[in-house]
Amino acid sequence: ILNVEQSPQSLHVQEGDSTNFTCSFPSSNFYALHWYRWETAKSPEALFVMTLNGDEKKKGRISATLNTKEGYSYLYIKGSQPEDSATYLCAFRIRTGGFKTIFGAGTRLFVKA
Amino acid sequence: DVKVTQSSRYLVKRTGEKVFLECVQDMDHENMFWYRQDPGLGLRLIYFSYDVKMKEKGDIPEGYSVSREKKERFSLILESASTNQTSMYLCASSATGELFFGEGSRLTVL
Numbered sequence: 326i327l328n329v330e331q332s333p334q335s336l337h338v339q340e341g342d343s344t345n346f347t348c349s350f351p352s353s354n355f356y357a358l359h360w361y362r363w364e365t366a367k368s369p370e371a372l373f374v375m376t377l378n379g380d381e382k383k384k385g386r387i388s389a390t391l392n393t394k395e396g397y398s399y400l401y402i403k404g405s406q407p408e409d410s411a412t413y414l415c416a417f418r419i420r421t422g423g424f425k426t427i428f429g430a431g432t433r434l435f436v437k438a
Numbered sequence: 439d440v441k442v443t444q445s446s447r448y449l450v451k452r453t454g455e456k457v458f459l460e461c462v463q464d465m466d467h468e469n470m471f472w473y474r475q476d477p478g479l480g481l482r483l484i485y486f487s488y489d490v491k492m493k494e495k496g497d498i499p500e501g502y503s504v505s506r507e508k509k510e511r512f513s514l515i516l517e518s519a520s521t522n523q524t525s526m527y528l529c530a531s532s533a534t535g536e537l538f539f540g541e542g543s544r545l546t547v548l
């Protein structure tokens with residue numbers, strides 16, 4: 326059974342704190358790793374897609390790294406702001422014949438002003 | 439601004455009712471998906487479609503059916519709603535792998 330684990334389940338931080346979450350996935354049949362941000366009452370939106378071992382992506386204060394050999398990705402937020410409060414979803418994409426995307430349960434981030 | 443639009447944000451239905459959830463995308467994407475999201479679980483794929491009139495079962499198709507008569511529209515149908523179908527339903531479309539989502543439809547079945 327293919328499983329994607331995200332930790333922690335939820336996180337409460339103060340404005341200005343830096344934080345990071347983990348996404349763990351099976352290392353076989355890897356094709357791509359996606360991070361999405363899902364704010365309350367909005368649509369989930371893509372943050373990053375990473376395909377190569379060692380990939381690092383950055384968008385403003387948010388960055389992500391990928392290790393396909395050991396099966397994990399980290400998402401970092403530097404200097405958290407209240408507007409970063411959201412659920413961060415990790416999605417692991419494999420190719421076995423066709424494509425399949427498996428989502429983790431998400432990390433719910435609360436940033437207090 | 440690209441968009442995936444779901445017809446209803448909130449619905450309350452009774453057990454046994456037929457429920458239609460509609461989804462429209464304006465990006466000319468071939469692929470469309472229906473997911474459900476429940477607390478503590480990742481998004482689970484119900485059905486997907488890679489072309490008009492084509493459909494494939496996802497991981498949890500039981501109790502659901504779908505319709506794709508036009509490229510831009512993908513409908514999820516609950517033939518006879520049950521309480522265990524109370525959930526958040528997300529529609530998505532894709533061309534290259536990145537998913538574009540609607541805002542979700544929260545369905546409560548009483």
